Amino acid sequence: xxxxxxxxxxxxxxxxxxxxxxxxxxxxxxxxxxxxxxxxxxxxxxxxxxxxxxxxxxxxxxxxxxxxxxxxxxxxxxxxxxxxxxxxxxxxxxxxxxxxxxxxxxxxxxxxxxxxxxxxxxxxxxxxxxxxxxxxxxxxxxxxxxxxxxxxxxxxxxxxxxxxxxxxxxxxxxxxxxxxxxxxxxxxxxxxxxxxxxxxxxxxxxxxxxxxxxxxxxxxxxxxxxxxxxxxxxxxxxxxxxxxxxxxxxxxxxxxxxxxxxxxxxxxxxxxxxxxxxxxxxxxxxxxxxxxxxxxxxxxxxxxxxxxxxxxxxxxxxxxxxxxxxxxxxxxxxxxxxxxxxxxxxxxxxxxxxxxxxxxxxxxxxxxxxxxxxxxxxxxxxxxxxxxxxxxxxxxxxxxxxxxxxxxxxxxxxxxxxxxxxxxxxxxxxxxxxxxxxxxxxxxxxxxxxxxxxxxxxxxxxxxxxxxxxxxxxxxxxxxxxxxxxxxxxxxxxxxxxxxxxxxxxxxxxxxxxxxxxxxxxxxxxxxxxxxxxxxxxxxxxxxxxxxxxxxxxxxxxxxxxxxxxxxxxxxxxxxxxxxxxxxxxxxxxxxxxxxxxxxxxxxxxxxxxxxxxxxxxxxxxxxxxxxxxxxxxxxxxxxxxxxxxxxxxxxxxxxxxxxxxxxxxxxxxxxxxxxxxxxxxxxxxxxxxxxxxxxxxxxxxxxxxxxxxxxxxxxxxxxxxxxxxxxxxxxxxxxxxxxxxxxxxxxxxxxxxxxxxxxxxxxxxxxxxxxxxxxxxxxxxxxxxxxxxxxxxxxxxxxxxxxxxxxxxxxxxxxxxxxxxxxxxxxxxxx
Numbered sequence: 001x002x003x004x005x006x007x008x009x010x011x012x013x014x015x016x017x018x019x020x021x022x023x024x025x026x027x028x029x030x031x032x033x034x035x036x037x038x039x040x041x042x043x044x045x046x047x048x049x050x051x052x053x054x055x056x057x058x059x060x061x062x063x064x065x066x067x068x069x070x071x072x073x074x075x076x077x078x079x080x081x082x083x084x085x086x087x088x089x090x091x092x093x094x095x096x097x098x099x100x101x102x103x104x105x106x107x108x109x110x111x112x113x114x115x116x117x118x119x120x121x122x123x124x125x126x127x128x129x130x131x132x133x134x135x136x137x138x139x140x141x142x143x144x145x146x147x148x149x150x151x152x153x154x155x156x157x158x159x160x161x162x163x164x165x166x167x168x169x170x171x172x173x174x175x176x177x178x179x180x181x182x183x184x185x186x187x188x189x190x191x192x193x194x195x196x197x198x199x200x201x202x203x204x205x206x207x208x209x210x211x212x213x214x215x216x217x218x219x220x221x222x223x224x225x226x227x228x229x230x231x232x233x234x235x236x237x238x239x240x241x242x243x244x245x246x247x248x249x250x251x252x253x254x255x256x257x258x259x260x261x262x263x264x265x266x267x268x269x270x271x272x273x274x275x276x277x278x279x280x281x282x283x284x285x286x287x288x289x290x291x292x293x294x295x296x297x298x299x300x301x302x303x304x305x306x307x308x309x310x311x312x313x314x315x316x317x318x319x320x321x322x323x324x325x326x327x328x329x330x331x332x333x334x335x336x337x338x339x340x341x342x343x344x345x346x347x348x349x350x351x352x353x354x355x356x357x358x359x360x361x362x363x364x365x366x367x368x369x370x371x372x373x374x375x376x377x378x379x380x381x382x383x384x385x386x387x388x389x390x391x392x393x394x395x396x397x398x399x400x401x402x403x404x405x406x407x408x409x410x411x412x413x414x415x416x417x418x419x420x421x422x423x424x425x426x427x428x429x430x431x432x433x434x435x436x437x438x439x440x441x442x443x444x445x446x447x448x449x450x451x452x453x454x455x456x457x458x459x460x461x462x463x464x465x466x467x468x469x470x471x472x473x474x475x476x477x478x479x480x481x482x483x484x485x486x487x488x489x490x491x492x493x494x495x496x497x498x499x500x501x502x503x504x505x506x507x508x509x510x511x512x513x514x515x516x517x518x519x520x521x522x523x524x525x526x527x528x529x530x531x532x533x534x535x536x537x538x539x540x541x542x543x544x545x546x547x548x549x550x551x552x553x554x555x556x557x558x559x560x561x562x563x564x565x566x567x568x569x570x571x572x573x574x575x576x577x578x579x580x581x582x583x584x585x586x587x588x589x590x591x592x593x594x595x596x597x598x599x600x601x602x603x604x605x606x607x608x609x610x611x612x613x614x615x616x617x618x619x620x621x622x623x624x625x626x627x628x629x630x631x632x633x634x635x636x637x638x639x640x641x642x643x644x645x646x647x648x649x650x651x652x653x654x655x656x657x658x659x660x661x662x663x664x665x666x667x668x669x670x671x672x673x674x675x676x677x678x679x680x681x682x683x684x685x686x687x688x689x690x691x692x693x694x695x696x697x698x699x700x701x702x703x704x705x706x707x708x709x710x711x712x713x714x715x716x717x718x719x720x721x722x723x724x725x726x727x728x729x730x731x732x733x734x735x736x737x738x739x740x741x742x743x744x745x746x747x748x749x750x751x752x753x754x755x756x757x758x759x760x761x762x763x764x765x766x767x768x769x770x771x772x773x774x775x776x777x778x779x780x781x782x783x784x785x786x787x788x789x790x791x792x793x794x795x796x797x798x799x800x801x802x803x804x805x806x807x808x809x810x811x812x813x814x815x816x817x818x819x820x821x822x823x824x825x826x827x828x829x830x831x832x
Contacts, residue, residue, distance in 0.1 A: 063321040067262060068239035070341060071246040071320070073255035074109035077180055078132050078172040079117050082164065083148070084185035084212065086123040086155040093213040094150045096235055097184040100210060101145055103238045104182065107246055110138040117141045120168060122160035123153030133171035157189035157223075161196035165203065175204075178254050182208045182245075183223055184235060187216035197223050206252075208245060210235050214274040217313050229316045234271070240319070247320045261342050262322035269317040272310045281305050333398050335359030350395065351537045364402035367547035370474045371400070371409050372424060372460045373481065374452060377443040378415040380484035386442045388532040389481045392507075394437045396539050401430050408474065410460060411437065414452035415445035424461055449486035449519075453478070453493035457500055476502045477546055483508045485515065491718070494519045498725050505545060507538065521725040524732050558661040559590070559738040560614055562600040562650050565630070566669040568637035569605070575720040576632050579668050579696075582723045584624040589731045592620040598658070599623055600650050604642035605633035610649060615656030639669060639707060640676030643691070647684055652747065653774050659749045659763065662738050663689045666730070671695050671703035678706040685709060688746025690737055694730060696720055751775045 081101050085094055101119070108115040118132040129148050135141045169179055181200070187209070201207055209220040210233045217232070224231035230248040233241040247264055249255040258264065286301035326337035331347035335358070339345050349359035373396075375389045393411060400407055410424030422436045461476050478497065497504055498521060506516035510528045517523045527542050529535050563583050567576050583601065590597040598614040601623075611630045617623055646665050651657045665684060681691045693707035695716045708714040715733070717726050745756035750765035754775035757764050767775035 063324055064243050064319045065239040066324060066339060067320050067322045068107075068241075068243035068246070070322070071107050071242060072109060073107055073246055073249055074114055075249075075255050076113065076173070076177050077108075077115045077249075077254060078169060078177050079108065079115060079180040079182065080132065080164065080168055081117070081119045082126075082160060082168075082181060082183045082185075083119065083121045083129075084123070084155065084157070084183075085121040085151040085153070087152050088155050088188050089186055089213060091150045093186070097210075097212050098145055098148060100184060100212075100235045100238060100241060101182075102142055103242055104245060105138060105142055105145070107242045108138070110136070110141055112136045116172075118169075118171065119145065119148065120160065120164065121148060121151060122156065122163070123151050124156055125153070126156075126160040126163040127151070128167075128170070131171040132169065155185070155188055155190050157183075157185060157219075158191045158193045158196040161193065161200050164205075165196070165200050169205075179205045180208070180249075180254075181205050182210060184210045184212050185215070185220075185223075186213045187211060187219035187223070189219060193219065194222055201225055206254075207231065208233060208248075210241060211271075217271050217273055217315075230318045232315070240317075243319050244317065247318050250320070251318070258320050259322065259342055262320050264318060264320050267317050267319060269315045271313045271315055273313065274308055275311055276306055276308050278304050278306055330358050332359045333361065334395065351539055353399070361399045361402060364405035365400050365407055365543060365547055368406035368474050369408075369546060370424065370461055370476050371407060371479065371546070372456060372477070373397075373409075373411045373479045374418075374456060375411070375413045375421075375440075376415075376447065376449075376480075376482035376484055377413040377419075377445075378447040378484055379444045380447050381482070383442050385483065385532060388535055390437055390440055392481070392535045392539075394434055395536055396542065397433050397437070398430055399539055399543065401433060406474075409433065411440075412452070412456060412460060413440060413443055414448065415443045416448055418452045418455045419443065420460075447482075447484045447487045449480070449482060449484075450488040450490040450493040453480075453490065453497055453504075453519075457493070457497040457502055461502075478502055478504055479542070479546075480504065480506045480516075480519065481508070482506070482516075483512050490519055494521065495722065495725075505542070507535075507542065521722070522728045522732075524728055558595075558658075559597045559734065560600075560651060560657050560661050560663045561590070561597060561734065562602060562614070562646050562663075562665045564602045564604060564642050564646060564665060564667045566637050566639075566667075567603040567605050567630075567633040568673070569634045570637060570670055570672045573632045575696075578720045578723060580627050580630060582668070582727060584627050585724065586727055586731055587620050587623050587627070589727075590620070592623060593618045594656075594658075598656065598661075600655075601627055601630065602642060602646055602650060603630050603633060604639075604645070605635035605637055607633075607635075607638075608642045608645035609633070610645075613650060613655045637669065637673040638676060639667065639673055640678075640680045642667070643677060643680035643684060643707075647680070647687070647689065647747075651684075651689055653749045653751065654776075657747070659744045660742065662740060662742055663747070664692060664734060664737050665689060666692045666694060666734070667707050668694045668696065669707075670697050671700055681707050681709060686746075687748070688743055692730070692733065694726075696723060749774055 083094065083097050083101070089097070105117065108117070110117055116132045116136065118134070119129040120126055121129055130144050135144055164181060168181070172179060197207070207223055207225045208231050209224040211217065211220050212235045215234075220232050221228045230244070230251070233244045235241065246255060247258075250258050251264060281303045283300040284303055285298055287296045288299050289296035322342045324339055325343055325345040326339050329337065330345065331337045331349070333350065333353050335347040335349045335353060337345050337347055347357060347359045353359040353361055373393055375386070375393065377386055381389075397409060401409065408425040409422065409427060410420065411422040413419045413421055421440050422433065427433050427436070456478060460478070494504060503525065504520045505525045505527070506520050507527045507529075508516050510530055513523075513526060513528050516526045516528070520526050525545060527538050527545065529538055563586075565576070565579050565583065571579070587599060590599065592599060594615065600614045600616070601611040603609050603611060612623065612626045616626070643665065649655060651663050651665070653659075657663060684691050690713065691707055691709065692713050692715070693704040695701075695704040695714065697717075697719055701711075701714070701716070704714045704716070705711070713733075715726065715729060717723050743758075744763045745758055748754075748756050749763070750756045750767070752767070752770045752775045754765040754767045754770065757766060765773065765775050767779070769779050771777050771779045
């Protein structure tokens with residue numbers, strides 16, 4: 001299908017009766033659907049579409065809009081909407097007119113004693129959609145507005161005005177009630193409206209003219225009441241139209257007065273109309289004359305085109321503006337102020353803020369500390385990421401630097417070198433710190449992370465002695481913000497910092513986590529985010545980690561824990577002592593007693609040896625002393641043998657293991673001689689005992705996997721000297737395991753091949769040739785029935801023995817159900 005769209009027309013006047021017809025210049029649009037053609041033309045028209053704007057600043061426009069949303073006219077009024085339903089409006093703009101009527105109804109107190117509303121639609125002829133007394137609630141009026149259907153026809157505005165003059169206010173009340181007519185039209189009437197509009201307004205009817213689509217402003221001014229500036233509105237700006245209607249009705253004492261805090265103001269309005277004009281384009285050669293004397297001759301003819309242009313009309317608008325409670329910016333620290341009415345507001349606070357309704361910080365740090373923040377300013381970071389870091393640091397310091405905090409702060413930027421942006425402790429109030437951060441400039445350059453860490457370890461924490469809160473015994477915490485791979489050695493510098501008791505925390509993206517863990521030496525000291533926009537949400541997490549760098553234990557977590565230390569010749573006596581020091585330090589992070597955490601220690605070379613079992617002591621100090629006395633064995637390590645030793649001789653009921661507590665074996669080894677470990681390790685896991693492998697030095701991952709069975713239960717340490725820095729990592733993983741659900745029948749608490757039967761939150765043992773709660777006693781044949789006293793004496797002896805065992809810690813209250821079951825069987829036997 002082919003469509004032809006007229007573009008321009010040439011005009012050539014003739015001198016005789018035989019005029020030569022000039023052809024129209026046309027443009028062919030091939031194979032385009034009609035809807036697409038219309039869309040393209042409409043896009044060209046609307047690309048600069050702005051038919052009315054307030055010639056004021058944005059803040060005033062927002063106030064006008066906000067006031068329009070909050071206004072409500074509550075008075076006795078008869079109000080009639082006159083909707084233009086002609087073809088020049090079109091169905092789309094007609095629906096827009098209905099929407100404006102909805103918005104105006106929201107600002108009216110519609111009820112039988114206050115505002116009454118009626119609607120007329122007009123085109124070729126006017127028609128009542130509903131009368132003033134037809135629907136007397138706001139919900140009913142709005143529902144009927146929705147149901148009005150576009151009629152189409154010519155724009156007979158004058159005829160509609162005469163109709164209103166004679167019949168329009170049918171159902172109105174007495175003459176003392178103000179009558180309001182709101183005309184929604186594009187103002188392009190097919191006839192003269194001046195006389196009809198004048199007669200209508202002379203009867204005392206107040207007329208508002210609301211422009212729709214591309215209005216003819218001159219005709220709207222003709223329709224509207226005086227002063228016309230107050231009675232001409234624009235449909236595209238809903239809130240502005242509501243504000244204008246309310247402002248005019250209030251100033252004429254029709255509606256209630258505006259709130260005392262609000263005021264009526266005048267503004268310049270720049271209104272535009274879309275008009276068609278003829279434009280001269282140039283001349284071209286054409287023929288004039290006739291076939292008579294002299295014949296036709298050539299001459300120049302003018303060439304014209306028709307186009308649609310915007311014309312501006314400067315007017316004055318009267319609008320009510322109310323003070324915004326958010327003007328004073330009451331929300332601090334980046335909070336967003338939301339106005340509720342003319343006086344009330346609430347703040348939407350960023351993460352870690354909201355200590356009060358103005359978004360003050362929730363709290364500072366719970367500890368006294370010296371904080372040094374190191375920001376990556378290298379070229380790999382990019383300027384955009386650097387600005388995210390700056391915003392994070394600024395918000396974070398606003399949280400921690402409270403009036404009563406004992407915190408010293410320093411900020412540095414690094415790339416090729418280190419630049420101290422804010423020297424440690426040399427700052428005043430929070431605003432002073434924020435200014436320092438804002439003044440930071442992106443450096444660019446290479447990423448020398450190791451060099452920066454080494455330098456700040458030596459010089460970064462030096463504070464001014466004049467500061468009252470500068471304390472030498474404050475813990476030192478260095479926080480690194482980076483997502484760039486270092487171009488120098490970081491491991492040695494990080495180790496150098498940790499050896500000088502500087503806690504390293506790192507912040508970066510999730511994809512960079514492994515590198516950050518290598519810097520901090522502890523995944524618990526690493527904070528990661530999914531995208532830079534979520535970085536600010538990590539402030540609470542970082543605040544928690546700062547004060548927990550020296551408190552990483554897991555108190556009150558029930559756990560049966562056994563350490564297996566490689567004491568073979570491959571480790572050597574010096575390194576074995578370092579492993580023992582690690583165990584002694586780790587023990588202090590647990591609450592050692594028979595109700596919470598029990599710890600056992602096994603050493604191994606070619607053979608295994610238990611240093612102390614799970615029920616050896618209630619004191620962590622005694623366990624540390626016993627660990628120090630553990631001898632070095634030498635020989636060839638057999639990891640499989642030690643795992644079987646732990647299963648048979650340590651983590652079982654006879655040696656004090658407890659059903660109801662998670663069981664973990666931690667093997668510390670250099671990874672040698674693990675070929676025989678896979679099957680024993682799997683045996684432990686099958687029986688509910690988790691196995692952790694801590695590989696030290698050059699231990700291969702494949703060797704550790706034979707023990708751990710999964711990378712989740714495998715921890716690698718660069719050297720024996722670095723072992724102490726991984727204590728928190730190991731303890732944290734053990735604490736996580738202590739919280740996992742357990743199976744009371746794994747490992748099997750029943751001795752001598754007894755079968756464990758699970759009940760709800762308990763279990764019982766079915767014994768075979770044995771008896772007792774855990775099948776711990778050999779079954780003896782009962783005496784003849786007549787010898788009941790002897791049976792009772794035997795039973796009393798067994799009960800006394802059970803009480804002795806219970807005092808030794810081998811039976812627990814949770815096994816009472818099993819005891820009751822066995823006792824019930826004995827009663828049934830005696831009854832027989």
